[in-house]
Amino acid sequence: MSARLSRPLVAILALGIVLAILALDLATAGAPDLFTAPPAIALGSGAAPTGAHCSGS
């Protein structure tokens, strides 16, 4: 199987899977609201971080 699947082809498949998830997400969740977008850089912004992390913090 791997002999027929070159590296460029597999890589494009991987990118395709991620882009498909992103497209599905944009279709269901909608585009982000730019007016509520966080400041460019958290440090110095005065705002508490709101992102989620694997550690659960």
Next chain:
Amino acid sequence: MFLRRASVLLIALGFTLFAFVMAGPRAGLLVLVGLGFGLVLEGLRFGFAGPWRMIVTDRDGRGLIAQLIAIALVAAVAFPLLAANSAELVPAHAPVGIAMILGAFVFGAMMQLVMGCGSGTLVNAGSGNLVGLIALAGFIGGSFAGTLHLGWWTELGAFPVLSLQGMLGAQFGLIATLAGLALVAAITLARAAPGKRMPPRRLWIAAALIAALALANLVIAGQPWGIVYGLGLWGAKLAQAGGADLGATAFWAAEGNALRLSESILTDVTSLTNIGLLIGAFAVMRWRADPGAQTQALTPASYAAILGAALILGYSARLAFGCNVGAFFSGISTGSLHGWVWLIAAFAGSIFGIRLRPLLLRPAATKGAYA
């Protein structure tokens, strides 16, 4: 050659611009940080799972020493930065518990079967490795499945969140962290064979760049570099699109997670760096004149074993509160005790996984094993 490289630049910069326009400047910057991770990890061949295997099988400690250097560099900056900016920056702290230790052990074993950890799976898939692509699909499903049972697992028993800053203060917490890293380095150097101790110039550069990018991640996002949360979120998005009611689950009903689930992936920190990382690895592979041979062809049963191992890999990463990046790299470099416990448990699991490899992964008995 020119057209191929131009298309690589177009994809990398195009997605960065897309994230910037769609979700704001922070999203664009985080994609750039992710791209940097992908370029360094694939371009300079800096990894996590491989060096953990090499120190055991080949007594080659160079890659592991490079990891420790990168973590020490991040810790030296992150500890004072977190102490001085606790309202804007958060560390990667998590509780030590039964499920966490079990999860880290199983993660260590499975990462040797799929030949990549969290970041390694993204790098492998982005650079066209077939095993990496299968592992990515499994990791997404497994890390999502882990969120569904996390409450049950953590109820088996866990300590409160303990950090070196909390126990010793920021200054002595940093000294203890650097001393711990030096101890692991000393053990590594003692185990490594002559000529396989000091990292080559490539890995010194990679360690410095990875540290700089990890600090950029902390400063821009307000939180350390992570992988697993984003992959679990992608699985949750797919399940939700398929009709699953995730609001009924404890994990996805929690305020922060419910917000991530309802909003675009483009607002999620780890998703942005994960996508950037994947594109960065893709860019390196396509930039080269020769993309390289595909991984060795395996038997169908071996590919099935890799998919199963990747599902368990993602599941166990969720229980362990992170992978090599979120728990080991970011946990230790920001003072979490769970990062140290993760290292011990996952390394023990990794030794077990190395022994499983020849039993479960078998080359296909066909002509032209390599593409």
